[in-house]
Amino acid sequence: MVVQEKARPRAAPRTGAVFLRGTIQVLGELLITAGVVLLLFVAWQLWWTNVESDAKQTEVIKEFAQGLGTPAPAGPETTAAPAAPADFGPPVVGTAPGHAGTIGIMYIPRFGDTYTRPIVQGTSQDVLDTLGLGHYSNTAMPGAVGNFAVAGHRQTHGAVLDNIHTLVPGDKIYVQTKEGFYIYVFRNNQIVMPSRTDVLEPVPTQPGVTPTESFLTMTSCNPRFGAEERIIAYALLDSWRPAAAGPPTEIAAQMAAATGRG
Amino acid sequence: MYAWIFRHLPGPLWLRIVFSLVLIAIALVLMVQFLFPWMSHFTQFTDSTIGSADQP
Numbered sequence: 001m002v003v004q005e006k007a008r009p010r011a012a013p014r015t016g017a018v019f020l021r022g023t024i025q026v027l028g029e030l031l032i033t034a035g036v037v038l039l040l041f042v043a044w045q046l047w048w049t050n051v052e053s054d055a056k057q058t059e060v061i062k063e064f065a066q067g068l069g070t071p072a073p074a075g076p077e078t079t080a081a082p083a084a085p086a087d088f089g090p091p092v093v094g095t096a097p098g099h100a101g102t103i104g105i106m107y108i109p110r111f112g113d114t115y116t117r118p119i120v121q122g123t124s125q126d127v128l129d130t131l132g133l134g135h136y137s138n139t140a141m142p143g144a145v146g147n148f149a150v151a152g153h154r155q156t157h158g159a160v161l162d163n164i165h166t167l168v169p170g171d172k173i174y175v176q177t178k179e180g181f182y183i184y185v186f187r188n189n190q191i192v193m194p195s196r197t198d199v200l201e202p203v204p205t206q207p208g209v210t211p212t213e214s215f216l217t218m219t220s221c222n223p224r225f226g227a228e229e230r231i232i233a234y235a236l237l238d239s240w241r242p243a244a245a246g247p248p249t250e251i252a253a254q255m256a257a258a259t260g261r262g
Numbered sequence: 263m264y265a266w267i268f269r270h271l272p273g274p275l276w277l278r279i280v281f282s283l284v285l286i287a288i289a290l291v292l293m294v295q296f297l298f299p300w301m302s303h304f305t306q307f308t309d310s311t312i313g314s315a316d317q318p
Contacts (some may be wrong), residue, residue, distance in 0.1 A: 048294065153308055153310050
């Protein structure tokens with residue numbers, strides 16, 4: 001009898017307790033949801049943006065190759081010809097396209113046999129996040145005397161310059177434009193603070209000096225998963241080939257695979 | 263909360279499971295399309311440019 005009387009109010013709890021329990025449960029579920037969303041965000045940023053950007057950049061390269069018209073390598077005899085290095089005179093410099101226009105394609109064999117990335121005008125987020133390497137539009141065009149400077153993501157959005165620290169002095173960097181092929185030779189890396197705009201000077205890090213050579217400067221994040229610093233890669237123009245002369249033999253196969261022509 | 267939503271979905275059990283999966287898919291698409299790109303503006307570890315040259 002006594003037990004029954006005391007058990008009755010416990011069996012039917014007050015509405016206040018029900019409300020509190022419900023609130024805590026919803027709050028807990030929301031917190032778990034927030035945790036799952038943050039994990040998904042990390043997965044999206046570190047993995048999915050690469051998938052999206054790789055697909056987009058492959059498309060941009062195909063489009064650019066189609067815009068070139070008739071393919072330069074007309075057969076095995078033209079790809080075999082460049083065995084004797086020819087002098088094609090001073091490099092022809094193209095005109096800069098408008099914002100987000102494709103300048104050309106960059107091939108860096110050190111980054112792998114399939115490394116082909118589009119070079120697009122501008123360094124705003126819409127270019128760098130999807131289209132590939134962004135050209136600092138206030139710097140020189142490929143082959144011109146001065147500094148041809150590009151930026152690229154180290155991680156996420158295609159990770160176009162992920163392996164920038166693996167370049168070895170003497171490594172060749174090929175830039176293909178409508179005009180032809182510019183062959184740069186990697187010289188050195190430098191790690192600087194993000195405010196060092198002088199690396200984009202016509203003669204990198206030497207403001208006011210009149211350039212006599214053609215530089216290629218690439219900037220990316222440093223460290224790999226951070227942005228506290230910037231890693232810079234400098235290269236110098238070694239030679240150039242007009243488009244009519246066909247691609248350099250070193251990248252002929254790579255180019256055929258990337259542009260969808262053989 | 264999720265139990266409440268599941269209880270209020272119409273139809274038999276299998277249909278409610280299908281509905282739940284569709285709702286999860288919609289939530290994922292909305293996150294990838296809108297939420298994550300917006301959130302990425304607050305993570306600055308992807309900035310690879312020098313100075314403020316040409317930045318929007």
